[in-house]
Amino acid sequence: MKDLHGGNIYKFQREGKNDILDYSSNINPLGVPQKFINIAKESFDKLVNYPDPYYIDLRKKIAEFNSLDLSNIIVGNGATEILFLYLKALKPKKVLILAPCFAEYERALKSVSAEITYFELKESDNFYPNIENLKKEIETNNYDLLLFCNPNNPTGQFIKLEDIKEIVVACENKNTKIFVDEAFIEFIENWQEKTVSLFKNKNIFIMRAFTKFFAIPGLRLGYGIGFDDEILNKMWDEKEPWTVNTFANLAGLVMLDDKEYIEKSEKWILEEKKFMYKELSEFQYLKAYRTECNFILLKIQNISSASLRDKMIEKNILIRDASNFKFLDYHFVRLAIKDRESNIKVLEALADIIEYRG
Amino acid sequence: MKDLHGGNIYKFQREGKNDILDYSSNINPLGVPQKFINIAKESFDKLVNYPDPYYIDLRKKIAEFNSLDLSNIIVGNGATEILFLYLKALKPKKVLILAPCFAEYERALKSVSAEITYFELKESDNFYPNIENLKKEIETNNYDLLLFCNPNNPTGQFIKLEDIKEIVVACENKNTKIFVDEAFIEFIENWQEKTVSLFKNKNIFIMRAFTKFFAIPGLRLGYGIGFDDEILNKMWDEKEPWTVNTFANLAGLVMLDDKEYIEKSEKWILEEKKFMYKELSEFQYLKAYRTECNFILLKIQNISSASLRDKMIEKNILIRDASNFKFLDYHFVRLAIKDRESNIKVLEALADIIEYRG
Structure with missing residues (x-):
């Protein structure tokens, strides 16, 4: 590390x-959030029990928040755990990343020995991806996975859903999976109408975090949204038990209603x-x-x-x-x-x- | 899972x-522990920061508690993370486990594709290991790792330090590493005089937990004690950042002084x-x-x-x-x-x- x-x-x-x-x-x-603090202060006695290893209540709440099903949701110790679990489950060999991007992707991909190609987000394009070039790159190569962050850290750019749709089609034709880091999406105006989770596409996996929007990097709570049972089951198999602690679990339950x-x-x-x-x-x-x-x-x-x-x-x-x-x-x-x-x-x-x- | x-x-x-x-x-x-609750109730504002990724203060406190150095200590999301990190770092091929034992060992060993041999703790011996037979097993085979829990879950037996010493010698002769799960050791009378950490042996790695003795399975805090820098560095390299959250970190700091x-x-x-x-x-x-x-x-x-x-x-x-x-x-x-x-x-x-x- x-x-x-x-x-x-x-x-x-x-x-x-x-x-x-x-x-x-x-x-x-x-x-x-103060509402969470108030409830958490009365919840210390809950620490004597292990968290629910399947986090049923928390996943139900997250599913509801996203108008999805419980089975679409996996939770993790921050978004980081979700990223590592997904990569362990998929074991991609060739990966395309839009960059500049969050440094942890490279570390996680190296841990599964993936070969990384960087697709440059150009300063001259204000760091917005050139969709035609990106499609060409996907179509002329055999990537197992395309990975990008939306909105992107550190550039702050947000790729529009109609542009992503074109990329999704290109990826489907090449059987390239897509991993989208949406850790910052709640800061986007009307994000509910702009998230890739709306596609409910089997090829797409989405990473989300409570860290940024709810200001709790100290608690460690993230989640994944997937539509492919095979990948999700592999992630659950790989998962170490109880990595989301009781207070992080509680935060998720309370904050989405706040x-x-x-x-x-x-x-x-x-x-x-x-x-x-x-x-x-x-x-x-x-x-x-x-x-x-x-x-x-x-x-x-x-x-x-x-x-x-x-x-x-x-x-x-x-x-x-x-x-x-x-x-x-x-x-x-x-x-x-x-x-x-x-x-x-x-x-x-x-x-x-x-x-x-x- | x-x-x-x-x-x-x-x-x-x-x-x-x-x-x-x-x-x-x-x-x-x-x-x-009430002292922890009192301090934690006043510490919710700390959640807006990421935990220290190296957990320097916490590791200092744990090192002090065990009369060891900061560099001997690694912390994890419960003892579970320590077990998985150690196995990822060592990548043992052949492993000997004393059994009956905690089921998570098998799952963790399978995740690194290790071949497992079980050394039976016999009912007729009240589940105490037959030291002569165990030494023979180690000496006549090439195990990369011997793994056991002391005191052992679920049998409650505690292996005496003089018996472990014989096993350590046998392992050293065969370059077999030793992993000792001491998650329950604080329940043993005068455990400070009976832990294998006293050997400060490079071949031995020890896993400890706050979970059991301090009654906080909901918080997720464990640690490892090692004397081999190479293994410890590999574990830090493998470690996902911030897996111990701010409250688990605080618990460690407060509870060891309680x-x-x-x-x-x-x-x-x-x-x-x-x-x-x-x-x-x-x-x-x-x-x-x-x-x-x-x-x-x-x-x-x-x-x-x-x-x-x-x-x-x-x-x-x-x-x-x-x-x-x-x-x-x-x-x-x-x-x-x-x-x-x-x-x-x-x-x-x-x-x-x-x-x-x-």
Whole structure:
């Protein structure tokens, strides 16, 4: 396990920086939903029992939330477990990934010895995939699996359902399975009308997370949506028992019913992503890529990503140096989008460092 | 993932049996430590951060508790994750297991395609291993790994350190690694003087759990102790990030310092295992095997294990039908040992069913 991710604030805490503002991980700033906290505080006695190894109630709730059946749902210790289980079950040999993308895909694919080809999301296309080229790539090769993230981390781009439909047809003709990471989809406006789960297609497997939208990376809860019983059964066979603990289980049961939190979050992200994009677009020495999500990719011109990161840490703000993402380089950083007050602090810090360096 | 374990009370809860007394899983009846609950109730805001992927503070605490170094410790989502990680790292081809034993070993070993040989713990030896025969078995074969549980589930037997020493020497001569499951060792009187971790031997890897002694199967926290950097590094490489969630992490930090809970638990188990053994020894139609642990294996003579289990469920008590343990059959059941009041209920129910059947 290598240090590939944002959000490792512990290094800083051990150095005495306890009040660091974490803009390196993309978590809903509304924080842990209060309704869950209230119920969880009365539920400590439940810890003396093992969780239900089949998580029937939780999977029913998730199925209902997605207008699907219990049998379509598998739950995991964060989305990460779902990704690893799927790959262990499918054992793909040749895999095509849209990149830049989340680093954990590569690690997971290497753990099953898959051969990885990267399909580049080009800066000149604002990181939106060229659908014709992608179809051609699928049609002229024999990939076992196409893997992509939608909306995509770190670029913030969201592929439209009609474009995905074309890709699905191309994949079906070549018997290429599709794995879609939808860990951030709840931040998309009216996402229920835009998710690939609407296709109910046997070739498609979808990964979701509670981590980002419900602000609980510390609890570890993710799930998978599948329509192919053979793959799902293999995943259950591979699964280590009880990896979702009692509190993560409870969180799932409570949070999907928390309409107030969900609506408040939707309102927040709609406002703040517009605000951040607009403000960042006014900077002279950086380019902000339009995002549909709760983070934003920046290209910076007059300082390296590592230097900017270090200078921001001096100002007690942790941002994500995005130079280690495939096809990106030292010009790129990723910022979370949080509450207005914090966003303004970050904008001011950035202006200090980038715009008025001397 | 198959239904191999005790403790799945959810089936019964879904049938409306909410108040079932669970004697099928071996959990400390003192319940979730109150000190942890008090601190956890104030820690929900920590869930907005990912856990430290290296769990430095937790591993330091565990190392200290065991008078070892941070580098000797790896943590996991329950002991189960530790078992799977070790096997993925070692990739043993030929494995010798002492049995009857925990069913998850077989499942984990099959997941790495290991060939399993069972060394029988014989009823005629009260399920204590015949050390001479075991040494011979190791010396005349080429096992990559010897795996055993100490104290052993479901037999309750504890192998003495001087006997293990002989086995360690035999294994070293054949380059056979040793994996010892010590998930129940804290229930052994003065266990600190009896654990194989005292050997600090490179060939030995030890698995421990918080689950049983600290009564938190719902939280999922286990750890491994190793002295071979190569194996430990491979395990870290294989490990999926953040599998121990923030509350499990916190539990580890708080509970090992909870001297009051630990002492109270030690006093309880000392008294109750004597009580249960003595009471059960007076039954005419069953044989109780002497246990050093918080559960007890019974051989029953006038009813099958499945029938006894069903009849106990009618009395709202769930016991473990032990017939599916290797080398056991329909004569065997396993009982947890809990608080005096519950133990008396179970003894009375047993007497009703076994002794006065008509």
